[in-house]
Amino acid sequence: MEKAELKQLQVLAAKIRYDVLDMLKHRTYGHLGGSLSIVELMAVLYGKQLHVDPKNPTMEDRDMVVLSKGHCGPAWYSALAEKGYFPKEALYTLNDGGTMLPSHPDRTKTPGVDMTTGSLGQGTSAAVGIALGQKMKGLDRYTYLIVGDGETNEGQCWEAFMYLAGHRVNNCITFIDLNKRQLDGYTKDILYPFDMAEKMKAFGFHVETVKGDDIEAIDNAINNAKAVKDQASCIILDTIKGQGVKYFEDMVSNHSVKFTSQEVNDAADKALAELRAFIEKEEAHV
Amino acid sequence: MFKLVNDRTQKGKELRKVAMETVADVMNTNDKVVMLEADLAGASASGIVQKAHPDRYIQVGIAEANMVGMAAGLSLEGFRPFIHTFAPFASRRVYDQMYLSGAYAFNTINVFGTDPGFTVAANGGTHTSFEDIALYRAIPNVVILDPADATQLAWAVREVAPLDGIHYLRFNRKDVRNLYEPGSTFQIGKAEILKEGKDALIISAGQLLNDALDAAEKLEAEGVSTEVIDLVSIKPLDAETVLKEVAGKKAVITVDNHNIIGGLGSAVSEVLAENGVSVPFKRVGVKDVFGQVGTAAYLQKEFGLTADDMAATIKGLLK
Numbered sequence: 258m259e260k261a262e263l264k265q266l267q268v269l270a271a272k273i274r275y276d277v278l279d280m281l282k283h284r285t286y287g288h289l290g291g292s293l294s295i296v297e298l299m300a301v302l303y304g305k306q307l308h309v310d311p312k313n314p315t316m317e318d319r320d321m322v323v324l325s326k327g328h329c330g331p332a333w334y335s336a337l338a339e340k341g342y343f344p345k346e347a348l349y350t351l352n353d354g355g356t357m358l359p360s361h362p363d364r365t366k367t368p369g370v371d372m373t374t375g376s377l378g379q380g381t382s383a384a385v386g387i388a389l390g391q392k393m394k395g396l397d398r399y400t401y402l403i404v405g406d407g408e409t410n411e412g413q414c415w416e417a418f419m420y421l422a423g424h425r426v427n428n429c430i431t432f433i434d435l436n437k438r439q440l441d442g443y444t445k446d447i448l449y450p451f452d453m454a455e456k457m458k459a460f461g462f463h464v465e466t467v468k469g470d471d472i473e474a475i476d477n478a479i480n481n482a483k484a485v486k487d488q489a490s491c492i493i494l495d496t497i498k499g500q501g502v503k504y505f506e507d508m509v510s511n512h513s514v515k516f517t518s519q520e521v522n523d524a525a526d527k528a529l530a531e532l533r534a535f536i537e538k539e540e541a542h543v
Numbered sequence: 544m545f546k547l548v549n550d551r552t553q554k555g556k557e558l559r560k561v562a563m564e565t566v567a568d569v570m571n572t573n574d575k576v577v578m579l580e581a582d583l584a585g586a587s588a589s590g591i592v593q594k595a596h597p598d599r600y601i602q603v604g605i606a607e608a609n610m611v612g613m614a615a616g617l618s619l620e621g622f623r624p625f626i627h628t629f630a631p632f633a634s635r636r637v638y639d640q641m642y643l644s645g646a647y648a649f650n651t652i653n654v655f656g657t658d659p660g661f662t663v664a665a666n667g668g669t670h671t672s673f674e675d676i677a678l679y680r681a682i683p684n685v686v687i688l689d690p691a692d693a694t695q696l697a698w699a700v701r702e703v704a705p706l707d708g709i710h711y712l713r714f715n716r717k718d719v720r721n722l723y724e725p726g727s728t729f730q731i732g733k734a735e736i737l738k739e740g741k742d743a744l745i746i747s748a749g750q751l752l753n754d755a756l757d758a759a760e761k762l763e764a765e766g767v768s769t770e771v772i773d774l775v776s777i778k779p780l781d782a783e784t785v786l787k788e789v790a791g792k793k794a795v796i797t798v799d800n801h802n803i804i805g806g807l808g809s810a811v812s813e814v815l816a817e818n819g820v821s822v823p824f825k826r827v828g829v830k831d832v833f834g835q836v837g838t839a840a841y842l843q844k845e846f847g848l849t850a851d852d853m854a855a856t857i858k859g860l861l862k
Contacts, residue, residue, distance in 0.1 A: 385613050386615060387616040
């Protein structure tokens with residue numbers, strides 16, 4: 258990846274991370290940990306890989322995104338706002354009555370949201386159907402399916418994975434956000450996941466594991482997945498829940514964070530200031 | 544417009560063949576229609592669709608939740624999926640998928656839930672659905688159709704194929720007695736009066752309508768003028784016709800191939816109660832018990848759903 262392009266994606270990631278924190282702090286609560294762990298993925302998808310048009314969100318010939326870990330809508334909304342799908346001010350309406358941005362994505366309410374999700378596991382099957390539909394229509398397009406590692410507790414994920422791998426659906430790229438934590442604790446303590454990469458390989462996927470904060474590695478893995486024609490692909494993102502903000506990475510229970518204590522708000526303000534400084538420095542440089 | 548057959552003792556073609564031949568035919572002119580099957584082609588005859596349109600037939604395997612989600616995804620790409628599995632799996636097993644990925648997300652899925660209620664026969668209690676209507680009724684915007692015979696089923700398939708939304712069609716896979724002349728047409732949201740009568744009224748749907756007409760004839764012979772209404776469209780429900788026809792009757796029963804809780808009898812009760820209608824009324828149906836194994840004829844009798852049960856209930860109300 259060219260240095261300039263990498264910088265551009267790093268700035269986009271910083272903006273998405275800033276928006277997530279800013280939005281949830283404004284709302285005083287929200288699903289922070291899992292939103293932050295997919296920030297770099299969102300930056301690569303919306304900054305580079307996706308064939309989409311923010312001015313025409315329902316364009317027939319578009320790549321589709323399914324955020325099956327629907328509680329991480331704030332990360333998606335931030336990416337969509339940064340790309341101009343809707344005004345950034347809308348981010349402050351998260352969870353307001355009548356908002357276009359509900360806690361969990363709703364395709365009937367938000368431009369750019371391709372599928373309604375939130376009941377965990379269900380997005381996986383929808384992504385299979387979308388990918389098959391793209392093929393049946395003769396579109397040379399991809400479906401990007403984002404699944405949480407905790408989410409894979411849901412059996413429906415494995416029904417969908419069996420279909421994808423068994424039928425070699427090569428235009429659906431599955432991302433598993435391996436942040437190792439779920440609502441009630443560490444995934445290893447809740448329901449021991451064994452080796453996720455080996456599991457997916459055993460199902461028949463082409464699997465690549467990358468650091469989930471490494472923009473270049475994520476981008477390369479997507480390119481590699483696209484080159485695989487005779488298998489479905491799975492990219493495992495080795496991430497940290499709360500990724501990119503040390504204070505929240507270290508917070509024991511960061512699935513849903515309340516921004517009510519002075520300490521939490523100070524930590525958020527500090528992170529926001531650092532992100533803003535980074536964004537301003539880089540944009541001035543450009 | 545409909546016309547009843549002259550001979551209601553004759554059985555028509557197996558309903559599974561009617562359903563799948565009609566889907567295959569619709570696919571000839573509608574290239575958006577696709578069919579998904581969950582390893583029950585041997586039971587549903589969906590191989591007819593597979594043979595006619597292999598490119599638009601998707602064998603999902605024994606994974607009903609995945610099938611519903613995949614149908615939702617295909618709907619997002621502009622397709623109009625029909626899906627098949629047995630009624631209990633097409634309703635309670637996939638309820639959250641149908642509710643959220645289907646209805647809540649405003650996707651289109653046409654559902655064949657086969658062998659509802661007592662028609663489950665040899666598959667028994669584990670495969671019995673006495674609650675599928677109740678479940679689907681509670682999902683906003685869903686259309687529930689309970690076709691009575693081959694003619695009405697073929698109409699229903701053609702009717703829902705081009706429409707947006709969730710449509711649940713429940714029917715026996717096997718052959719049932721003919722009720723309507725081929726070419727008869729109906730309307731979603733409209734009840735049909737099959738037989739006029741001034742004393743009693745039977746409201747039912749599905750293959751039990753023929754039994755309801757038998758009951759009405761039996762009652763007529765005993766001097767009870769009995770009307771029969773086909774409530775093929777259980778949701779949306781034709782409240783106007785129900786209220787109009789209930790007025791002045793001395794006995795009204797509903798007949799459900801379903802638990803009396805949450806079935807069409809419940810739906811009619813709600814209409815009557817909310818409109819201040821007071822009339823001698825009973826729900827004939829499964830009395831809040833689980834299913835069991837046996838022939839369909841045995842189970843129909845066991846659960847109190849025969850023409851004799853209907854006639855006896857009317858007479859009880861008229862006492």
